[in-house]
Amino acid sequence: MKKTCLGLLIVLAAMWLSAQVANVSAQAPPPRGDTDQAAAQTQLPALSLDKTSLQNGGVITVTGQAEPGKPVYLELWSEQQVRASRFDSDPDKQTGKRPYILYMTNNLPAVYRIIVPAGFADVLDAVKKEGGKWSYSKALSDLGADEAYSVPGRSAIDRYQATFLGGIVGSRGDKLAAMDDQENRQRSMQLIKVRFRSPGKLFEPVLAVAPDGTFTAKVKLGEGLAPGAYHIRAVSGKNAASAPASFENTISFPIIYLSNAGTSLNLFYPFLLCLGISIFGVLMGAGGGFLLNPILLSIWPLPHTVVAGTVMPTVLFSQASGIYNYSKIKFINWKLGLSLGAAALFGGFIGPKMTELITLDQYKFVFGWILVILALLMFWQTTPGYLAKNKKEQAVLKECKLRAQQAAKAKVEPACDPKAKE
Amino acid sequence: MIVAFMGQEFKINLWLGCLGAFMISIVSSMFGFGGGPFMVPLLTVGLGLPMYLVVGSSLLAIAFNTVMGSVRHFQFGNFDLVFFLIMFPAAILGGYIGPKIAKRISPLWVKRAAVLGLLLLAGNLLGVY
Numbered sequence: 001m002k003k004t005c006l007g008l009l010i011v012l013a014a015m016w017l018s019a020q021v022a023n024v025s026a027q028a029p030p031p032r033g034d035t036d037q038a039a040a041q042t043q044l045p046a047l048s049l050d051k052t053s054l055q056n057g058g059v060i061t062v063t064g065q066a067e068p069g070k071p072v073y074l075e076l077w078s079e080q081q082v083r084a085s086r087f088d089s090d091p092d093k094q095t096g097k098r099p100y101i102l103y104m105t106n107n108l109p110a111v112y113r114i115i116v117p118a119g120f121a122d123v124l125d126a127v128k129k130e131g132g133k134w135s136y137s138k139a140l141s142d143l144g145a146d147e148a149y150s151v152p153g154r155s156a157i158d159r160y161q162a163t164f165l166g167g168i169v170g171s172r173g174d175k176l177a178a179m180d181d182q183e184n185r186q187r188s189m190q191l192i193k194v195r196f197r198s199p200g201k202l203f204e205p206v207l208a209v210a211p212d213g214t215f216t217a218k219v220k221l222g223e224g225l226a227p228g229a230y231h232i233r234a235v236s237g238k239n240a241a242s243a244p245a246s247f248e249n250t251i252s253f254p255i256i257y258l259s260n261a262g263t264s265l266n267l268f269y270p271f272l273l274c275l276g277i278s279i280f281g282v283l284m285g286a287g288g289g290f291l292l293n294p295i296l297l298s299i300w301p302l303p304h305t306v307v308a309g310t311v312m313p314t315v316l317f318s319q320a321s322g323i324y325n326y327s328k329i330k331f332i333n334w335k336l337g338l339s340l341g342a343a344a345l346f347g348g349f350i351g352p353k354m355t356e357l358i359t360l361d362q363y364k365f366v367f368g369w370i371l372v373i374l375a376l377l378m379f380w381q382t383t384p385g386y387l388a389k390n391k392k393e394q395a396v397l398k399e400c401k402l403r404a405q406q407a408a409k410a411k412v413e414p415a416c417d418p419k420a421k422e
Numbered sequence: 423m424i425v426a427f428m429g430q431e432f433k434i435n436l437w438l439g440c441l442g443a444f445m446i447s448i449v450s451s452m453f454g455f456g457g458g459p460f461m462v463p464l465l466t467v468g469l470g471l472p473m474y475l476v477v478g479s480s481l482l483a484i485a486f487n488t489v490m491g492s493v494r495h496f497q498f499g500n501f502d503l504v505f506f507l508i509m510f511p512a513a514i515l516g517g518y519i520g521p522k523i524a525k526r527i528s529p530l531w532v533k534r535a536a537v538l539g540l541l542l543l544a545g546n547l548l549g550v551y
Contacts, residue, residue, distance in 0.1 A: 260501070261502050271508050271512045274513055275513075275516050279520045279523065281520070283520060283527070284533060284536040285529075288456075290540070291540075293454055294547055306502050308454025309498070310500070312451065312495060316488055317513065321517075322481050331474075332481075336427075336434075336439075336479045337480075340479070343444040343447070343483075347443070347451060352498055353494065355453070355495070356498055368547030370449065377459060393473040394473070401474065404428065416428040416430070418430075
């Protein structure tokens with residue numbers, strides 16, 4: 001029995017071996033002219049980096065070899081990931097119906113870029129000239145960089161069907177079924193545009209490719225980008241990509257990384273800015289958020305959702321202490337405050353939901369007009385008529401506050417009749 | 423509704439007040455600013471209440487909006503803890519220093535400067551320059 005088994009094995013092995021040999025011999029004498037191509041079919045691009053780490057940005061030189069004559073692109077991405085969302089309310093081209101779908105992902109690279117051959121600089125300039133309406137997918141195909149786009153395309157994207165009622169009750173809506181790979185890739189391009197906004201951040205035309213297929217690029221990583229590992233891979237046509245090469249971007253105190261905003265910054269700047277503006281806010285009698293939010297957005301590449309959501313709670317302390325001080329001297333009408341507070345509670349429930357439905361441009365536009373209204377309101381408060389009235393009001397306010405304080409000390413019910421004083 | 427405050431009584435249109443507070447709080451939580459500068463004129467001009475009643479009560483109403491808005495922003499993942507920890511102490515410090523400076527300078531000139539600053543900022547946001 002054992003011998004039979006062994007014999008069978010040997011026969012099988014011999015058959016397999018002879019098949020292999022036949023295979024090799026069939027391929028062995030290659031047609032002369034195709035030698036290069038046959039070799040190149042298996043030749044994937046290769047690349048290496050001159051450094052393994054950067055200190056808060058810098059220049060890293062990429063060199064490598066790809067198949068001669070073929071275009072080469074470099075895809076660069078950070079391991080650190082960020083969130084992005086986009087509300088699709090554009091009418092469908094065929095049906096004209098608005099989809100009202102919210103696309104959202106937590107997995108976009110915090111830094112993403114495709115380095116294109118230097119010869120594409122004019123094409124990139126043309127894309128930049130298109131202004132805010134530029135399309136990332138069109139830019140990719142214009143630059144011939146479709147094949148290079150891969151890492152963000154695999155980000156897991158959730159989508160929600162928004163409804164008007166859902167908006168009122170502050171829900172994102174029903175989660176829709178996952179998209180197929182092709183659509184996920186398409187939607188990821190839109191999210192990339194929302195996140196990085198300008199073509200200059202997403203493409204860099206600095207790749208020099210020699211006729212023999214060697215390429216080199218000085219890739220510049222700006223300051224204030226995400227720390228951690230970065231990867232670069234070379235892509236030269238379909239299914240011809242190199243293994244990624246990696247480097248580390250390190251940042252050190254006082255530069256810190258805001259993981260939700262996807263930005264590194266020197267922590268003293270926002271501290272000083274916030275300090276200055278909250279002092280000015282006290283003086284002008286309007287909260288700092290009016291000035292702070294637009295300034296933060298204009299200085300750092302922060303998402304407007306994070307700015308709104310993070311600045312808002314900073315005033316909690318001053319409000320709480322204000323309420324405490326007023327309530328100690330019974331200077332708050334609870335009936336009025338709570339009634340209006342109930343209405344404000346509903347408003348506060350709905351508003352933050354709407355922040356993620358609008359784009360940064362819409363945020364800026366509406367905020368701009370709010371500031372115009374506020375400026376008019378402030379201007380009205382500097383007119384002589386208002387000042388005269390306000391002087392009286394302030395005197396009454398002072399008087400009544402004083403009485404409230406005295407009443408609180410004496411532990412009696414406060415009373416203040418402004419008319420009695422006149 | 424009749425509001426009694428420090429021995430005085432005021433008759434107000436509560437519906438108007440609540441509607442206004444609702445609208446102001448939607449916008450203010452959506453854009454992340456305090457609604458005080460809009461809430462105070464709503465109560466003084468819109469409802470005809472005196473300033474000494476409005477200062478405390480409007481603050482209370484706004485605080486409800488701030489708390490709810492903050493919670494909701496947190497829920498939607500719009501809150502960055504590190505960023506908050508940088509700005510929060512600055513906001514507290516500013517609230518402490520501000521009133522000390524306020525006594526020494528003319529509020530009229532601060533307001534005028536604010537008008538100019540707000541218009542400049544608005545122009546920037548609206549892409550005027």
